[in-house]
Amino acid sequence: MKGIFFVTNIQYLHDLISPIDKLGGGMFLIxxxxxxxxVGGIxxxxxxxxxxxxxAQLPILIGAxxxxxxxxxxxxxxxxxxxTLSFCVAFLFYGSGKHSADYFFKMEQ
Incomplete structure (x- = not known):
């Protein structure tokens, strides 16, 4: 949802990253x-x-x-x-669980 919001409101995203834009790479970040x-959310x-x-999400969340x-x-x-950062760190260690596509594909082999 946040990705769609950022695509539709690109100026808001630019305003959010303006404090660290002075370090360079602002266009890359956008x-x-x-x-x-x-993509990561899906x-x-x-x-x-x-x-x-x-x-892939961790640098964005730490930056946020x-x-x-x-x-x-x-x-x-x-x-x-x-x-969101705390949930991502928990899932990074726990994994995707039994009701995920990864588990389904692993059981199909």
Whole structure:
């Protein structure tokens, strides 16, 4: 959902990453964050290559927490980023579970 929101409101995404844009790579970040959220989110929902999708999400989520402290603090965004980061770290260690596409394909072999 956040990826779709970023694609439709690209100026909002640009405003969010403006505090760290001075370090360089701002255009890369804009083109990485939205597609990684959309593709990674779909893969996590279905449980397909869950750990790989979470590894792609971790830099974005850690950056979301850092941006809230560097720029203007949005408490709702910070809470959402911390909650999502904690869930992703838990699933990174736990895995996708028995009701995932990974488990289904593993049992088909």
């Amino acid at each position: 083109h990485y964050i939205a597609p990684a959220h959309m 893969m996590i929902i279905f449980g397909l290559l869950t750990r790989w999708a979470i590894i 927490v850092i941006v809230n402290f560097m720029g203007e603090m949005y408490s709702q965004n910070l809470l959402l980023a911390l909650l």
